[in-house]
Amino acid sequence: MSRFVWPLVGFVVLVGFLGFGLTLKPSEVPSPFINKPAPSFTLPQLASPEDTFSPEAMKGQVWLLNVWASWCYACLEEHPVITALAKTHGVPIVGLNYKDIRGEAISWLERHGNGYVLSVSDTQGRVGIDYGVYGVPETFVIDKDGFIRYKHIGAVTDNAVRDTILPLIRELEQ
Amino acid sequence: MIPEIGHFSLILTLFVALAQGCLALAGAARGNAVWIAFARPAARAQFLLIIVSFATLGWSFIVKDFSVAYVAQNSNSQLPLLYRVSAVWGGHEGSLLLWLLMQTGWAYAVSVFSKQLPDVMVARVLGVLGLVTAGFLLFVLLTSNPFERLLPAPIEGMDLNPLLQDIGLIFHPPLLYMGYVGFSVAFAFAIAALLAGQLDSTWARWSRPWATAAWLFLTLGIALGSWWAYYELGWGGWWFWDPVENSSFIPWLVGTALIHSLAVTEKRASFKNWTVLLAISTFSLSLLGAFLVRSGVLTSVHTFATDPRRGVFILMLFAVVVGSSLFLFALRAPKVGMGGRFELISRESLLLVNNVLLAVAAGAVILGTLYPLFIDALGLGKLSVGPPYFNAVFIPLMVPALLLMAVGPVANWKSAKISALMKHLHVPAVVALMVGVGAPFMLGRWSALVALGLALATWIATAVVKGIVDRMRATRTGLRAQPLSWLGMHLAHLGIAVFVAGVTLVMGYETEQDVRMTPGSTVSAGGYDLKFLGVNKAQGPNYVAEIGDIELSRDGRILRLLHPEKRSYISSEMPMTEAAIDANGLRHVYVALGEPLTDGAWSVRVYYKPFVDWIWIGCILMALGGLLAISDRRYRLKRRERKAALVAGGATS
Amino acid sequence: MKRWWLTLLCLVIALPSWADNGAAEKRMLDIAGELRCLVCQNESIAASRADLAVDLRQQIREQIQAGKSDAEIRTYMVDRYGDFVLYRTPLKATTLLLWFGPMLLLAFGLLVLATTLRRRKSSVADALLSDDERKRAQALLAQTTDNGT
Numbered sequence: 001m002s003r004f005v006w007p008l009v010g011f012v013v014l015v016g017f018l019g020f021g022l023t024l025k026p027s028e029v030p031s032p033f034i035n036k037p038a039p040s041f042t043l044p045q046l047a048s049p050e051d052t053f054s055p056e057a058m059k060g061q062v063w064l065l066n067v068w069a070s071w072c073y074a075c076l077e078e079h080p081v082i083t084a085l086a087k088t089h090g091v092p093i094v095g096l097n098y099k100d101i102r103g104e105a106i107s108w109l110e111r112h113g114n115g116y117v118l119s120v121s122d123t124q125g126r127v128g129i130d131y132g133v134y135g136v137p138e139t140f141v142i143d144k145d146g147f148i149r150y151k152h153i154g155a156v157t158d159n160a161v162r163d164t165i166l167p168l169i170r171e172l173e174q
Numbered sequence: 175m176i177p178e179i180g181h182f183s184l185i186l187t188l189f190v191a192l193a194q195g196c197l198a199l200a201g202a203a204r205g206n207a208v209w210i211a212f213a214r215p216a217a218r219a220q221f222l223l224i225i226v227s228f229a230t231l232g233w234s235f236i237v238k239d240f241s242v243a244y245v246a247q248n249s250n251s252q253l254p255l256l257y258r259v260s261a262v263w264g265g266h267e268g269s270l271l272l273w274l275l276m277q278t279g280w281a282y283a284v285s286v287f288s289k290q291l292p293d294v295m296v297a298r299v300l301g302v303l304g305l306v307t308a309g310f311l312l313f314v315l316l317t318s319n320p321f322e323r324l325l326p327a328p329i330e331g332m333d334l335n336p337l338l339q340d341i342g343l344i345f346h347p348p349l350l351y352m353g354y355v356g357f358s359v360a361f362a363f364a365i366a367a368l369l370a371g372q373l374d375s376t377w378a379r380w381s382r383p384w385a386t387a388a389w390l391f392l393t394l395g396i397a398l399g400s401w402w403a404y405y406e407l408g409w410g411g412w413w414f415w416d417p418v419e420n421s422s423f424i425p426w427l428v429g430t431a432l433i434h435s436l437a438v439t440e441k442r443a444s445f446k447n448w449t450v451l452l453a454i455s456t457f458s459l460s461l462l463g464a465f466l467v468r469s470g471v472l473t474s475v476h477t478f479a480t481d482p483r484r485g486v487f488i489l490m491l492f493a494v495v496v497g498s499s500l501f502l503f504a505l506r507a508p509k510v511g512m513g514g515r516f517e518l519i520s521r522e523s524l525l526l527v528n529n530v531l532l533a534v535a536a537g538a539v540i541l542g543t544l545y546p547l548f549i550d551a552l553g554l555g556k557l558s559v560g561p562p563y564f565n566a567v568f569i570p571l572m573v574p575a576l577l578l579m580a581v582g583p584v585a586n587w588k589s590a591k592i593s594a595l596m597k598h599l600h601v602p603a604v605v606a607l608m609v610g611v612g613a614p615f616m617l618g619r620w621s622a623l624v625a626l627g628l629a630l631a632t633w634i635a636t637a638v639v640k641g642i643v644d645r646m647r648a649t650r651t652g653l654r655a656q657p658l659s660w661l662g663m664h665l666a667h668l669g670i671a672v673f674v675a676g677v678t679l680v681m682g683y684e685t686e687q688d689v690r691m692t693p694g695s696t697v698s699a700g701g702y703d704l705k706f707l708g709v710n711k712a713q714g715p716n717y718v719a720e721i722g723d724i725e726l727s728r729d730g731r732i733l734r735l736l737h738p739e740k741r742s743y744i745s746s747e748m749p750m751t752e753a754a755i756d757a758n759g760l761r762h763v764y765v766a767l768g769e770p771l772t773d774g775a776w777s778v779r780v781y782y783k784p785f786v787d788w789i790w791i792g793c794i795l796m797a798l799g800g801l802l803a804i805s806d807r808r809y810r811l812k813r814r815e816r817k818a819a820l821v822a823g824g825a826t827s
Numbered sequence: 828m829k830r831w832w833l834t835l836l837c838l839v840i841a842l843p844s845w846a847d848n849g850a851a852e853k854r855m856l857d858i859a860g861e862l863r864c865l866v867c868q869n870e871s872i873a874a875s876r877a878d879l880a881v882d883l884r885q886q887i888r889e890q891i892q893a894g895k896s897d898a899e900i901r902t903y904m905v906d907r908y909g910d911f912v913l914y915r916t917p918l919k920a921t922t923l924l925l926w927f928g929p930m931l932l933l934a935f936g937l938l939v940l941a942t943t944l945r946r947r948k949s950s951v952a953d954a955l956l957s958d959d960e961r962k963r964a965q966a967l968l969a970q971t972t973d974n975g976t
Contacts, residue, residue: 008500134865538929562915
C-alpha cells in the first residue's frame with residue numbers, strides 16, 4: 001500500500017491548489033507601489049494647459065487618482081460611480097487622462113459629467129508607465145503623506161466602493 | 175422545437191450512460207451475463223443519441239436560429255455556411271458537445287472492435303467509459319447547456335470570433351478532442367484491469383492500439399493548432415508555451431511514454447503498475463487540460479469565457495474521476511505480480527529511460543504552467559513563467575531522449591551487448607557528426623545549437639534508414655513485407671527527426687524585419703526581394719479588408735504577387751491580420767501588414783523561415799507511423815478468427 | 828553643400844522612425860524579449876502589438892540612448908510592474924523549486940529506475956519448468972502437431 005498511495009496523495013494536494021486557484025485572479029498584476037510614495041510628475045491640466053499639476057499639491061488630503069480615457073468603454077461604465085464618489089462622498093478625485101486627444105476628452109466630460117477636482121493630460125502615457133498602469137481604467141488611493149495605499153484594476157464598482165475604497169478612505173482620514 | 179429535441183437527447187443519453195455504467199460494472203463484478211450484455215448496445219445507443227443532439231445544434235446554426243443563446247453568441251447572419259457549421263464547436267458549450275460526440279464515438283468503436291475480448295472485460299471498459307460520459311453530461315446539462323433559449327430572440331448574432339473563422343479551426347478541435355478523449359479508452363482498460371484484478375501482458379496487448387490511435391490524433395491536433403497559430407496570428411511564431419498549448423502537450427508527452435511503456439509490458443509482462451499509472455495519468459491530464467482552459471485559473475489568449483461555477487464543476491469531475499482511479503490503483507497495485515526480468519542494458523531498460531525522460535519533461539511543463547498559481551495561492555506574490563523557462567528546461571531533457579531513439583530499436587530485448595549496439599550505430603554516428611559539423615557552414619553561419627540539432631536529426635534518420643535496409647537484407651524481403659508496426663515505429667521516429675531538423679533550421683536561420691514601406695520600396699529577405707506596391711480596399715462576406723500587393727522576386731525575376739490582408743470584421747470590429755505566405759517545402763517567405771502610417775506608407779513585417787514546413791511534415795509523419803502501427807496484421811483478428819475456424823473445421827473432419 | 832547636410836540631418840531624424848536599424852534596435856528587442864506584455868499577457872513586449880507594448884518599447888529605446896545598462900532597464904520595469912513583468916522568471920528563493928525542480932525530478936526518476944532494476948535482478952527468477960511439467964508440455968506439443976497444421 002505504501003508507495004502506491006503517493007500518486008493519490010500528490011493528486012489531492014494538486015486539487016487543493018487548483019480549488020484555491022479558482023478564487024484568485026491570475027490576470028491582475030498587483031501594484032509594487034502599495035505603501036510606497038506616489039511617483040512625482042508635472043503635467044498640464046486638461047481644462048487649462050498653461051497650468052500644471054503635481055501630486056504634491058494634494059498633500060494633507062486623502063485623494064484618488066483615476067486613470068481614464070474617452071476611448072475607453074469600461075471608463076464610461078465606472079464614470080457614474082466615480083462621479084458619485086466625488087460628489088456625494090466628497091472624495092477629491094484627480095483624473096489622469098491617458099493617451100487621449102484633448103478635444104475629445106473635454107467633450108467626453110461635458111457629455112458624461114465631471115466630478116474630478118481637475119484632470120491632467122498624459123498624452124504620451126509616460127506618467128502612466130511611471131505608475132505601472134497597464135490598462136484603463138485604474139484607480140489609486142493616495143494618503144495624506146502622498147503614499148499609494150491601494151490600486152483598483154478595472155472599472156470601479158459600487159461594491160468595490162462600499163466594501164474597500166470608502167472604508168479605506170475613512171481609515172486614512174483618521 | 176428542434177433545439178429542445180437536442181436537449182432531450184442529452185438527458186436521455188445521461189440516463190443510458192448511467193445505466194450502462196452501473197449495470198455493466200455491477201454485472202462484471204457479479205458475473206451477471208444479462209447485465210454484461212447490456213454494455214455494447216448501450217454504447218451504440220449513446221453514440222446515436224449524441225449524434226442527434228449534435229445534429230440539432232448544427233441545424234440551429236445553419237438556419238440561423240438566434241433564439242438559441244449559444245447560436246446568438248457565436249454566429250451572425252452574414253457568417254458563411256462553412257463557418258456556421260464549425261461554429262458549433264467554437265464556444266465552450268458547443269465544444270463540450272463535441273467532446274461528448276468523441277467520447278461516445280470512441281466507446282462505440284470499442285463496442286465494435288472488441289470481438290476478440292472477453293465480454294466481461296468489454297463490459298468493464300464500456301462501463302467506465304459510460305460513467306465518464308455521464309460525468310460530462312452532468313457538466314453540460316447543469317452548467318453549460320448549448321440549447322438554452324434566449325428570448326426574445328435577437329435579430330442579429332454576435333458573430334463567431336474572427337480568429338476562429340478559418341479552415342484550421344474546422345479541424346483543430348475535433349482532432350485534438352479525438353486525442354484527448356481517445357486516451358480515455360486506455361484509461362478505461364487500465365481501470366477494468368485493476369477492477370478485475372487481472373493485469374498482464376494480454377491487457378497491454380489489447381490497450382496498445384487504442385493508446386496509439388489516440389496518440390496519433392493528438393499529434394495531428396497539436397500540429398494543426400501550431401500551424402494555424404503560425405499563419406493566422408501574423409507573428410510567425412509556431413509555439414508559445416502558452417498554458418492552453420501546454421495543456422495539450424502534457425498529455426501528449428505522457429501518452430508517448432505510455433505507448434512505449436505498453437511495448438515493454440506487452441513483451442515482458444513487466445512494469446505493469448507503471449504502465450497502468452501512465453494510462454490513468456494520460457487521461458487525467460486531458461481532464462486537467464480541460465479544467466485549465468475553461469476555469470479561468472490561468473491566463474491565456476486561448477481560454478474560453480470563464481464562469482467560476484464551471485470551474486468548480488470540472489474540478490469536481492476531475493477530482494472524482496482521477497481520485498477514484500488513483501484510490502483503486504493504491505488498493506490493487508500491490509497485488510500485481512512482477513513479471514519478467516531484463517538486464518540493465520536491454521531494450522526494456524532503454525524504453526524505461528525514455529519513459530523517465532518523457533515523464534520528467536511532462537512534469538517540468540506542468541511545473542512551469544502551474545507555478546504562478548502555486549505561488550499566488552501561497553500568497554508569495556505574482557510571477558510569470560514563460561518561454562525562456564520552458565525552453566531552458568525542456569530542450570536539455572529531450573537531447574538524451576533523441577539520442578536513445580536510435581539506440582532502442584537496435585537493442586535486443588532482455589539483454590543487449592554494448593558492442594553489438596556500437597556496431598549498428600557506427601554509421602549513423604559518423605554521418606551525424608559530419609552533417610552536424612558541416613551543414614551549418616553551408617547554410618551560412620555556424621552555431622553549436624544548430625550543429626547539435628542537425629546532428630541529432632541525422633543520427634535518428636540514418637539509424638532508421640539503416641535499420642530498415644538491414645532488416646530487408648537479412649530477411650531478403652521487400653519493404654512491404656515488413657511488419658507494419660515495426661515500420662510504423664521507424665516512420666514515427668523519422669518524423670521526429672524531420673521535426674527536429676525543421677525546428678533547428680528555423681530557429682537558427684530565420685530572419686524577421688519590421689519595416690516602413692512606401693509604394694515602390696523594396697526589402698530583402700533570405701535572398702528574395704519584396705516590393706511593396708500599395709494597399710487596396712476590398713469587401714468580404716462579413717468583413718472589410720485592406721489588401722496589400724507585394725511583388726516577390728529573386729535575382730530580378732518576378733515570382734509572384736503576395737496579398738497580405740488586414741481585415742476588419744463588421745460585427746466585432748476586431749482587426750485581423752491575414753499573412754501572405756510563399757511556401758515551397760524548403761522555406762517560407764511570410765509577409766504581414768502592420769499599421770498604416772503617414773503618406774500611404776505601411777509598416778510591414780517580413781519573415782524568412784527556412785524549413786519551417788518540416789515542423790508540421792514531421793508531425794504528419796509521426797501520425798502516419800502511428801497509423802501504420804495500428805494497422806498491423808496482429809490486430810486484424812477477423813482474419814485470425816476465420817483461420818482458426820478453418821483449422822478447427824479441418825481437424826474434426 | 829547646405830542641402831547635403833540638410834538631407835543627412837533629415838535622415839538622422841528619420842532614422843528612429845524606421846523600425847529596422849542596427850545594434851541599438853537589436854538590443855532593445857533583446858531586452859523587450861525578456862519582458863512580458865501585461866496586456867496580452869502571454870507575449871513578450873518585443874512581440875506584442877498592444878499600445879502599451881509599443882510605448883514600453885519606445886521607453887526602452889530612450890533608456891538605451893540615455894546609456895542605461897540592461898540590468899537598470901529591467902529594474903526600471905520591475906519597479907513599476909513587479910516581478911510579473913519578467914518573462915524570464917527570476918531566480919529567487921521562491922523560484923528555486925521551479926528552476927531546479929526538473930533536474931531534481933530527473934535525478935530522482937533515474938535513481939528510482941536504477942534501484943528498481945537492480946532489485947528485480949536479485950529477486951525475480953525466471954520461472955523454470957520442473958521435470959514433470961516439462962514432460963507434460965512435450966506431450967501436449969506432440970498432440971497438437973498430430974492434429975492441426
